[in-house]
Amino acid sequence: MLGFRRNAQGAACLGRSTVRELLASAGTSTPAYLYDLDAIRKTAEDLETALGPEPHLAAYAMKANSAGTILRTLRAAGLGADVVSGGELALALASGFSADQILMSGVAKSDAELDQAIGAGIFAIQVESVEEIERVAARARALGRRARVSIRVNPDVAIDSHEKISTGHKYAKFGVPLADMPRAFASIDREPELLAGVGISVHIGSMMTKPEPYQRAARCVAELARARRESSTTLEYVDFGGGIGIDYGGAPAEPLAAFARAARQVMRELGVADLKLVMEPGRSLVGPHGILAANVIGTKQTATGRFLLLDAGMNDLVRPAMYGANHRVEPADWEPGPGDWRVVGPVCESSDDFGTHAIGERAPELVVIRDAGAYAFTMASEYNARPLPAELFVSDGQIVSVSASPGVTSWVERRLKA
Ligand SMILES: Cc1ncc(COP(=O)(O)O)c(C=O)c1O
Incomplete structure (x- = not known):
């Protein structure tokens, strides 16, 4: 029950x-x-099953619910964490997530937060602008470290949800516009000692009830990854974000596991199935x-x-x-x-x-x-x-x-x- x-x-x-x-x-x-907690654990286990044995990281967007008991439950089920502040990063580490299971997202990270993330050696800092790539390189230089970064693309994909939770359209503050991605890749490539460009990410917003818009954004990322691999030896993963909706009583929503299967399908279609698949679900888990x-x-x-x-x-x-x-x-x-x-x-x-x-x-x-x-x-x-x-x-x-x-x-x- x-x-x-x-x-x-x-x-x-x-x-x-x-x-x-x-x-x-x-x-x-x-x-x-x-x-x-049992229902939360079961949802996480279903997601892990749907993601299969291939390399993946389901990074729980802990802004959805950061209670330690819930974080420990999800970590025990094999999930990682997506954090958006120094406070969340400190809590994720204290809850037992290892640094290589933690992503840091967010459009305006302070120098102190970047230092904390680089110092901890997290899986990746997801950068949201060319300017931020330069800031991360400067902080990595100051710390004498190499930072792992992923670029969050803004694919200009609108979703049918509340305007305040739609983030992947061209007027949003989030992500690097598709047209600026070559410039973003070039600024990573200029600093090979300081930056490893390990991922390409997207998150187009919340409350998607069907996988189609998720897949549209995923295709954009997978295409970028396919092209990027021609010139980069550091690319490890594609990240299709969170945004999977739930049924608040008005409209049914497909389960999180269906989105995971849809993500795998896009990777196979576009020939990037050997990369690690990262997702960042929040709401749908809890x-x-x-x-x-x-x-x-x-x-x-x-x-x-x-x-x-x-x-x-x-x-x-x-x-x-x-x-x-x-x-x-x-x-x-x-x-x-x-x-x-x-x-x-x-x-x-x-x-x-x-x-x-x-x-x-x-x-x-x-x-x-x-x-x-x-x-x-x-x-x-x-x-x-x-x-x-x-x-x-x-x-x-x-x-x-x-x-x-x-x-x-x-x-x-x-x-x-x-
Ligand atoms: C970058 C990022 N990833 C993941 C999420 C989680 O979204 P959801 O709770 O809709 O799955 C959010 C939510 O705002 C986000 O901003």
């Missing part, structure tokens, strides 16, 4: 325990995130396997409708306010049914609104906000002096680890010192 489900009585469960039982056994107040549990503080009736007032707000889960995302909100103790409520949080912003959901005629005491395993806790803030929520990690129906909420006292102490 993996992931979110309903038991015979209709109660919301994670694996074989109800959400109520899990909250009670942890003795945690709400709001609280709960994650099913998103469906987390929920946010919230208590209902009260109800409110107005001329326009009825509100369900939660103790979880946009500071805990910002995706609805930030992207207009729809996360299903459901009663914890019974199946959702006829009886709409507009579900809102306590934060003093109109955008603190989780939308209208079929809850049932009676107001529940406890609700679950579904598919909250990715870009949820990692985007949480303390806005309105609201402490970060607790996180509970579940395996085989038991809580195996708890990260308690820091509580409001620590916020007061820190702000007093500011």
